Amino acid sequence: MTDLLVTNGRVVTQDADRRVIDDGAVAVTGDEIVAVGPADELAADFDADRLVDAEGGAIIPGLVNPHTHVSDILLRGSFAEDRGLLDWLYNVKRPGTLAMTVDDQALAATLYCLEAIRAGVTTFVENDTEVVWDDWSTIEAKLAVYERSGIRSVYGAGMVDRGADPAFQELVTDIQARDANVDHPPLELFVEETDDVVAEVESLIETHHEPEGRQSVWPAPVVVPTTTTRCFREAYALAEEHDVMTTAHVAEAEAEERRDISSIEYLRNVGYLGERALLGHCVQIDERDVRILARTGTSVAHNYMANMRLATGFAPVVAMHDAGVTVGLGTDNAILNDTVNPLSDARAMAGGHKGYHRDPSVVPAQRAFDMLTIEAAEAIGRADDLGSLEAGKQADIAVVDLNHPHLTPCSDPVFTLVHAAQGFEVDTVVCAGEIVMEDREIQSFDERVDDVLARASRASADLVERTGFE
Ligand code: FE
Numbered sequence: 001m002t003d004l005l006v007t008n009g010r011v012v013t014q015d016a017d018r019r020v021i022d023d024g025a026v027a028v029t030g031d032e033i034v035a036v037g038p039a040d041e042l043a044a045d046f047d048a049d050r051l052v053d054a055e056g057g058a059i060i061p062g063l064v065n066p067h068t069h070v071s072d073i074l075l076r077g078s079f080a081e082d083r084g085l086l087d088w089l090y091n092v093k094r095p096g097t098l099a100m101t102v103d104d105q106a107l108a109a110t111l112y113c114l115e116a117i118r119a120g121v122t123t124f125v126e127n128d129t130e131v132v133w134d135d136w137s138t139i140e141a142k143l144a145v146y147e148r149s150g151i152r153s154v155y156g157a158g159m160v161d162r163g164a165d166p167a168f169q170e171l172v173t174d175i176q177a178r179d180a181n182v183d184h185p186p187l188e189l190f191v192e193e194t195d196d197v198v199a200e201v202e203s204l205i206e207t208h209h210e211p212e213g214r215q216s217v218w219p220a221p222v223v224v225p226t227t228t229t230r231c232f233r234e235a236y237a238l239a240e241e242h243d244v245m246t247t248a249h250v251a252e253a254e255a256e257e258r259r260d261i262s263s264i265e266y267l268r269n270v271g272y273l274g275e276r277a278l279l280g281h282c283v284q285i286d287e288r289d290v291r292i293l294a295r296t297g298t299s300v301a302h303n304y305m306a307n308m309r310l311a312t313g314f315a316p317v318v319a320m321h322d323a324g325v326t327v328g329l330g331t332d333n334a335i336l337n338d339t340v341n342p343l344s345d346a347r348a349m350a351g352g353h354k355g356y357h358r359d360p361s362v363v364p365a366q367r368a369f370d371m372l373t374i375e376a377a378e379a380i381g382r383a384d385d386l387g388s389l390e391a392g393k394q395a396d397i398a399v400v401d402l403n404h405p406h407l408t409p410c411s412d413p414v415f416t417l418v419h420a421a422q423g424f425e426v427d428t429v430v431c432a433g434e435i436v437m438e439d440r441e442i443q444s445f446d447e448r449v450d451d452v453l454a455r456a457s458r459a460s461a462d463l464v465e466r467t468g469f470e
Contacts, residue, residue, distance in 0.1 A: 002046040003433060004028040006397055007039045009054025010413045014061050014374045014388035018366060020413060026059055028395040031432040036389050052428055052438070054399045058413045061388050062122025062151075062396030062431060063342045064376035067247070067280045067301030067330025070126045070142065071097045073115075074108045074460045078469045079335045085253040085310045090172050091179040092469070093333065097130050098185045099467045104459050105138045109145035111456045112340060114449055116151065117437050119341035120398035120426035123152040125301070125330075125380060127247065127280065129222045131158040133192055133200045143208055146215060150436035150444035151429075152396070154380065155208070156220030156247050157201045160190040161231045168225065171255070181468040191226070198234045205242050214432060221248045221272075224263045225256055232272040239276040245381045247301070248272075251289075252281040253312045264289035273298040278379055280330065282315045283307055290316060294323040299379035302371070304349040305339075306332035317353055318362045328376030329368070342372045344423035365418040399428040 004027070011024030013036055025042040027035040035042055075096040079088065100108070116124055131139070139155070146153035164172065164187050176184050192200070201219045209217040219235040221227040227248070239246040251263045259266055264285055267273050273296035280301045282293070293300065300320060307314045320327050329349060331340045339345075350368040354360050367375075377387025385394045400417065402410050404425060410416040429437040436444050445452070 002027045002029050002034060002048045004050045004052065004395070004430070004435075005042060005046055005048035006052040006054060006059055006399065006430065007042065009057050009059035009399060010402075011036060011059045011389060012369075012413055012417070013390065014370070015390050024059065026389050026395075026397060028430070028433050031395055033389060033391055033393050033395050035391055050435075052399065052430070052435070054428075055401075055403070057402050057427070058400040058417060059389070060120070060398050060400060060417070061373045061386070062398050062429065063120045063372045064328065064380065064382075064387055065116070065121050065124040065331055065340065065342055066278060066328035066376050066379045067303055067332055068124050068126055068340055069129070069333045070112045071100060071105055071108045071128070071130070073112050073334035073340070074100065074104060074456060074463055075335050076338060076460065078464045083310070085312060086172070086175050086255055087178065088310060088336070090175050090184065091182060093335070094130060095182045095184055096463065096467050096469070098189075099183065099463060102137050102141050104463060106141040106145050107452070107456055107459050109142040110445065110447070110452055112334065113145060113149035113151065114442060114445070114452060115340050117149065117429055117442055117444070118426060118440070119343060119423050120400065120429060121151065121340070121342065122396040122398070122429065122431040123154070123380070123382070123386060124340070125154040125156055125218075125247065125278070127156040127158070127220055127249070129158045129249070130190060132190065133197060136204070139204070143215060148444060150434055151431045152214040152216070154216040154218055156218050157204055158190070159197045159201060159219060159221045159231055159235060160226045161192055161194040161197050162226050162228050163188050163191045164226070181470060183468055194228055194231050194234065197231070198238065202238055205238065205244065209242065209244065211243070216244060218244045219246045221246070223249045223256060224266065229270045232267065232270050236272050236274070236276060245276045245278055247278040247280060250279040250282055251284040252307070253310070254284055257284050262286070262289050264292050268292050268296060276381065280332075281307065283312050285316065287319060290319045290323050290325065293320065293325045299326040299328070301330040301379060302327050302349070303330045303332035304352060305345045306336035308352070309336045314352065318357060321367065326375055326378045327371060328379035329371040339423070341423040343417060343421050346372060346418045350418060365412075365415040368418045369414050395430055395433040397430040398426050401425045401427045
């Protein structure tokens, strides 16, 4: 007896041989995949309680988003295009997210999860970079929503233990002068004593990290300029001690790179690089840095669309791949991308690298799709149980409806998913063996999608006004 059979589809396994099984099926017992193979064979072998008929669609691993932010989704539309990273961060994101109430945060998390589920995402790594640690109510409200959502979350618990130096303080003051009406929170608001922030993060891991469940917590130093060397070391040690990973934003914009040695060299020297580290961005890096990432087994989250929007340039992914670095594709901030939908980014990302290198052979469709599935799972340290459809792995599955004019004809589903899908053709999502969405209907939240959208629009308008955005 099997609990669930997802059948009659083109199974894109993402296994070691990257097999695609036409007329295939996936059998699930409990939270695990027990068999993957031809639909007729599995129908004969397994008597399933529930059937999901893919009707010729693609059956793919649930997508893994290794770098994203959640709260700012309520600020969509308040972002003027002409802003670089620091202008956007200090004039838009920080004042906006700080003005959010706990209810706003829970609503943002709900909206985020609805969009992610509709896009076939079953695991996301949130980088919460604006944490005020003396009050956990915001964190707990968000984690409660993730729990209800039915999909997996990794909460990257933001750590800041170094204030801005006078030169940086002055730079931020100059930047903030552009938006004088906005209520700017003081720079030191998030700065904690090293021991205090380490203790808070450890306590959050102990209370909310579920080694066998859907919810994880990682230590997440925010950026190099606001983190002390000791904090980086403690974050890595926490990751080792609790068998999790750690993540940080590294070398995103030139303004951060003010050291005589590169950020990558610095992090290597202080012991932050290794198999438990996932670095977001890595845009401003050179060949030597890439070699260091490869040698230390450090993974990278490539945030192509957000980097393009902020015009920082983008990470040398082709060099990273050539050197053997594991790279997952992240969607980053919901108001920079402006989506949390990985499939919609894949085509732009693959095309961007091809155009930059003037070489159509780089980042082929299969590699781009890997960066949303098995390679992203590897980047977050979960390749053993996520990222592909294989017996013994967690039953995280999405069914993509291929019956659309823009996806027809489809001789190679991987190529079609990367280069033709818009990302919203997903119609069924299973996570840990539970059906989270079926025929586009989200099963995990009680509230109707339309009602959430209406609430989010109202809360956002109110937030934008309160913050003083024009
Ligand atoms: Fe980010």
